[in-house]
Amino acid sequence: MDKKPIMDLKIDFNGQVLTLKGEVADVVMIPFKGTVEGEIFSGIIEPCGVDTQVVNAAKVRHMSARYMLTGKDSTGADAHIYVENNGWFDDSVPSEGGSFRTVPTFYTDSAALAPYLHTRRFTGEGSIETDGLHIRFYEV
Secondary structure, eight states: OOOEEEEEEEEEEOSOOEEEEOSSEEEEEEEEEEEEEOSSEEEEEEEEEEEEEEEETTOEEEEEEEEEEEEEETTSOEEEEEEEEEEEEETTSOOGGGOEEEEEEEEEOOTTTHHHHTTSOEEEEEEEETTEEEEEEEEO
16 A cells, blocks of 8 residues: 655653553553644644553553644645544554554644545554654555
8 A cells, every 4th residue: 555644743752641550441641742744734743632542451552642733734824733543552462663553533724734634544653763752644
């Protein structure tokens, strides 16, 4: 499957992690902020982003990150993009280099980006690199 890169997000964690160890699942909430660069949008990840991870008794992890991007769209106009990014993986199966795949949904107030982000299919790939965690989004 060919993928067209659209954005690269560099995630910055503030060190705070909230955890719940439950009878049927463990929950971890990780606040974050960061930067975003790409052909269609550049700016910041607002510091109100949160990655919520629920690990069930079968060791299946559901990750749901929600955050707002603020910056400039491809035309140079001020814009926001709301991202809901979901992924699932089996904690009992080691991943290569801490990488994972996600399915993002985008909502935007950008007149230039709305027809594109609201109608196309996208995938995300997360990877831990020397400068930290990156989430890259691709059109599929």
